[in-house]
Amino acid sequence: MEKSAKIYVAGHRGLVGSAIKRNLEQRGYTNVIGRTHSELDLLDAAAVRRFFDEEQPEYVVLAAAHVGGIMANSRYRADFIWRNLGIQQNVIGESFRHGVRKLLFLGSTCIYPREAAQPIKESSLLTSPLEYTNEPYAIAKIAGLKMCESFNLQYGTNYIAVMPTNLYGPNDNFNLETSHVLPAMIRKTCLAHLLTEGNWDALRADLACRPVEGVDGKASQRDIEAILAKYGIRHGQLTLWGTGAPLREFLWSEDMADASVHIMEHIDFDDVRGSEPDVRNCHINIGTGKELTIRELAALIKRTVGFCGDILWDSAKPDGTMRKLCDVSKLHSLGWWHKVEIDEGVGRLYDWYRASVKER
Numbered sequence: 189m190e191k192s193a194k195i196y197v198a199g200h201r202g203l204v205g206s207a208i209k210r211n212l213e214q215r216g217y218t219n220v221i222g223r224t225h226s227e228l229d230l231l232d233a234a235a236v237r238r239f240f241d242e243e244q245p246e247y248v249v250l251a252a253a254h255v256g257g258i259m260a261n262s263r264y265r266a267d268f269i270w271r272n273l274g275i276q277q278n279v280i281g282e283s284f285r286h287g288v289r290k291l292l293f294l295g296s297t298c299i300y301p302r303e304a305a306q307p308i309k310e311s312s313l314l315t316s317p318l319e320y321t322n323e324p325y326a327i328a329k330i331a332g333l334k335m336c337e338s339f340n341l342q343y344g345t346n347y348i349a350v351m352p353t354n355l356y357g358p359n360d361n362f363n364l365e366t367s368h369v370l371p372a373m374i375r376k377t378c379l380a381h382l383l384t385e386g387n388w389d390a391l392r393a394d395l396a397c398r399p400v401e402g403v404d405g406k407a408s409q410r411d412i413e414a415i416l417a418k419y420g421i422r423h424g425q426l427t428l429w430g431t432g433a434p435l436r437e438f439l440w441s442e443d444m445a446d447a448s449v450h451i452m453e454h455i456d457f458d459d460v461r462g463s464e465p466d467v468r469n470c471h472i473n474i475g476t477g478k479e480l481t482i483r484e485l486a487a488l489i490k491r492t493v494g495f496c497g498d499i500l501w502d503s504a505k506p507d508g509t510m511r512k513l514c515d516v517s518k519l520h521s522l523g524w525w526h527k528v529e530i531d532e533g534v535g536r537l538y539d540w541y542r543a544s545v546k547e548r
Contacts, residue, residue: 247290
């Protein structure tokens with residue numbers, strides 16, 4: 189890619205998109221553009237077409253998505269399939285119509301079957317049933333990667349699909365109703381720590397920054413304690429969903445961004461299509477190849493935050509997929525390895541979270 193090429197990052201303010209935009213700019217790309225949701229609704233097909241007509245991007249990174257954790261996926265199943273299919277249809281479709289030279293599609297390793305052999309190879313796709321709790325989101329992301337693959341095969345485009353493992357990092361979502369497991373656990377542990385310490389000024393500052401179900405820092409102490417208790421946060425005690433037994437792999441978002449830009453710069457569809465007559469599974473896993481249990485993650489976060497209370501587990505709540513470790517041998521063969529390990533990353537994200545409360 190030329191350093192002056194116009195690169196559109198869809199979702200440039202989110203966890204994934206913001207990290208990719210920063211990485212591109214750090215590498216010297218001078219014409220990276222983005223639009224906020226208020227400026228461009230990616231579900232509005234006419235608006236997306238006007239944007240491509242006016243801007244004529246040469247490269248596209250599709251990092252925009254409707255995302256959330258296990259609670260959100262369970263509650264809002266229609267939103268997860270409808271919104272993601274719409275975003276993908278509009279952005280990939282206009283990229284094709286406008287002759288975009290290369291597109292990077294960001295998916296998720298939740299595309300793989302619940303009982304896939306571990307570590308999960310790209311070839312495991314569509315070999316058995318998905319995890320029910322995130323099935324709508326997974327189906328949407330499978331459709332997106334198959335759109336990329338199919339456009340490449342029929343029209344000779346150069347669209348690359350990457351499937352990152354569980355991501356965490358700056359600009360993560362800490363909304364307790366919709367966040368993924370790691371940022372949710374950091375915030376819950378932080379709130380439990382502040383409640384146990386009786387640090388109401390810090391508690392109110394946190395809720396002023398990120399209200400929980402409309403309860404903000406101006407609410408009464410009684411209302412704050414009630415909403416925190418609803419999410420398992422009490423004085424000297426934190427209750428988390430499930431058993432803590434599932435194993436998970438986590439990747440620092442800035443590592444993911446570095447891998448994504450590496451692929452944009454150096455990898456084409458022909459490099460990953462293989463030699464079989466039936467071309468499939470051309471996507472690339474992005475991860476660390478390392479895992480830990482949710483219980484071990486909770487203990488790490490507890491130490492990082494300094495919470496001295498008890499952590500309990502609500503086994504009546506779902507665990508989700510019991511294990512989901514990426515096989516990253518294809519990624520390594522393409523010349524990229526991760527740098528940030530989980531201990532360092534949790535510390536970094538906790539520091540970022542505390543700073544974000546103070547800044548607001």
